[in-house]
Amino acid sequence: MDQKPQQRKINIELGPDESEGIYANMALIATSPQEFVMDFARIMPGRDKAKVYSRVIMTPGHAKMLHKALEENIKKYEAQHGQIKVMGQEDKNIGFKQEK
Numbered sequence: 001m002d003q004k005p006q007q008r009k010i011n012i013e014l015g016p017d018e019s020e021g022i023y024a025n026m027a028l029i030a031t032s033p034q035e036f037v038m039d040f041a042r043i044m045p046g047r048d049k050a051k052v053y054s055r056v057i058m059t060p061g062h063a064k065m066l067h068k069a070l071e072e073n074i075k076k077y078e079a080q081h082g083q084i085k086v087m088g089q090e091d092k093n094i095g096f097k098q099e100k
Contacts, residue, residue: 036063
């Protein structure tokens with residue numbers, strides 16, 4: 001008899017401060033064997049200084065699951081709204097990048 005694992009229902013609580021969200025137009029990602037550290041920042045055009053507004057730390061396994069979830073959601077978004085155009089790829093020093 002083939003039994004499927006039962007889906008667990010998780011109740012998610014979103015507080016008033018968190019529900020406002022944080023805007024980021026820059027992310028810095030650093031890794032170690034145990035974790036991914038993602039700093040989300042904002043940089044103003046023409047400025048050479050950015051401020052980090054949020055830091056998220058997760059295991060490599062959770063980072064890979066996040067990558068898969070983002071990939072799936074981007075595909076769904078593009079199917080509904082069209083291809084996302086990424087501007088500013090010439091300037092590799094600004095935007096979302098991985099730290100070495």
